[in-house]
Amino acid sequence: MAPIPKDKYSVILPTYNERKNLPVITWLLEKTFTEHKLDWELIIVDDGSPDGTQEVAKQLITAYGPNRIVLKPRAGKLGLGTAYVHGLQFVTGNFVIIMDADFSHHPKFIAEFIAKQKTKNYDIVTGTRYAGDGGVYGWDFKRKLVSRGANLLASVVLRPNVSDLTGSFRLYKKHVLEKVIQTTESKGYTFQMEMMVRARALGYSVAEVPISFVDRIYGDSKLGGDEIVEYAKGVFNLWLKV
Amino acid sequence: MTRAIETISALLLFSSLYLAAFLGLIPFPAKVQEEIIPVLPFWALVSFGAYLLFSLGWGIFTFNDTEAAYHELVTEIQQAKKELRVKGVDVD
Numbered sequence: 001m002a003p004i005p006k007d008k009y010s011v012i013l014p015t016y017n018e019r020k021n022l023p024v025i026t027w028l029l030e031k032t033f034t035e036h037k038l039d040w041e042l043i044i045v046d047d048g049s050p051d052g053t054q055e056v057a058k059q060l061i062t063a064y065g066p067n068r069i070v071l072k073p074r075a076g077k078l079g080l081g082t083a084y085v086h087g088l089q090f091v092t093g094n095f096v097i098i099m100d101a102d103f104s105h106h107p108k109f110i111a112e113f114i115a116k117q118k119t120k121n122y123d124i125v126t127g128t129r130y131a132g133d134g135g136v137y138g139w140d141f142k143r144k145l146v147s148r149g150a151n152l153l154a155s156v157v158l159r160p161n162v163s164d165l166t167g168s169f170r171l172y173k174k175h176v177l178e179k180v181i182q183t184t185e186s187k188g189y190t191f192q193m194e195m196m197v198r199a200r201a202l203g204y205s206v207a208e209v210p211i212s213f214v215d216r217i218y219g220d221s222k223l224g225g226d227e228i229v230e231y232a233k234g235v236f237n238l239w240l241k242v
Numbered sequence: 243m244t245r246a247i248e249t250i251s252a253l254l255l256f257s258s259l260y261l262a263a264f265l266g267l268i269p270f271p272a273k274v275q276e277e278i279i280p281v282l283p284f285w286a287l288v289s290f291g292a293y294l295l296f297s298l299g300w301g302i303f304t305f306n307d308t309e310a311a312y313h314e315l316v317t318e319i320q321q322a323k324k325e326l327r328v329k330g331v332d333v334d
């Protein structure tokens with residue numbers, strides 16, 4: 001009998017001005033993976049952050065070793081969607097986790113994603129703020145209204161069967177992420193939503209795990225009227241296309 | 243089939259059924275024909291709107307505040323910084 005190949009989990013972490021957050025996220029990742037005896041690597045895709053994120057990334061490579069931490073920078077700020085495509089080229093694991101570097105996605109949930117994935121060999125596991133024990137910290141009424149409203153609009157129009165369509169904390173089988181990302185066209189705000197809708201249309205199985213979402217403690221947030229309009233347009237486009 | 247085609251076909255199906263009922267092509271008791279069928283579209287629209295409003299309100303109301311997660315994170319950040327400094331990583 002051939003030996004069963006061991007699972008390896010590759011985290012793709014796009015960063016832009018995350019000098020303060022990156023080391024702590026890395027520490028938390030290492031803690032989670034070590035506690036659960038999992039093989040892992042972290043692929044940092046930094047878009048030339050002016051705050052010295054890459055200096056810190058290099059220190060992390062020294063601290064944790066080049067087989068754990070990989071830095072794959074790009075010259076300028078080219079956006080999130082293409083950051084995943086870029087990072088994906090260097091993945092050596094058979095599972096890929098995508099998350100944000102700003103602590104809104106706590107690495108401890110990765111262990112739960114993995115456990116969930118194993119129960120029914122799911123293609124995708126996605127974190128949800130809207131179901132079970134999931135939730136957010138630090139959001140006022142207006143932020144909750146916008147978030148819920150946006151999600152409701154998408155659920156009614158696109159009927160995706162997932163409770164958190166815009167979340168971006170997800171575990172994919174590597175070949176599934178490759179396939180889905182290939183067919184995804186939108187950039188920016190609707191990117192995560194399109195990925196999920198496309199995955200559904202391609203027939204991939206998706207499970208959800210409730211996550212507690214702590215909004216960024218360091219750095220700036222960017223959500224305004226323009227994003228809301230962009231979002232509504234994105235939902236409508238997907239309604240037509242997928 | 244895209245979601246748009248799905249939605250539009252369902253709408254077309256329902257509106258042709260409705261039209262048939264409205265024009266009396268489907269036999270209904272007179273009371274239904276006179277009192278229910280004419281207001282059905284409004285009723286459907288209002289119910290849908292009410293459903294949306296209710297979902298939105300319920301969603302906001304049941305949105306958990308995960309304060310414990312925040313405090314846990316703050317503690318972890320402090321510990322992480324301590325250990326990272328020892329490893330020679332710049333944290334402030």
Ligand SMILES: Nc1nc2c(ncn2[C@@H]2O[C@H](COP(=O)(O)OP(=O)(O)OP(=O)(O)O)[C@@H](O)[C@H]2O)c(=O)[nH]1
Nearest residue numbers: 014015016045047078079080083100101220221222
């Ligand atoms: N490589 C790369 N990373 C990016 C870019 N834009 C954002 N990021 C990173 O992507 C992740 C998510 O970005 P955020 O700014 O937190 O976006 P968000 O979560 O939608 O919004 P807020 O947290 O409210 O600001 C973070 O880890 C960012 O550092 C980019 O253009 N290139």
Ligand SMILES: [Mg+2]
Nearest residue numbers: 100102104216
């Ligand atoms: Mg964020």
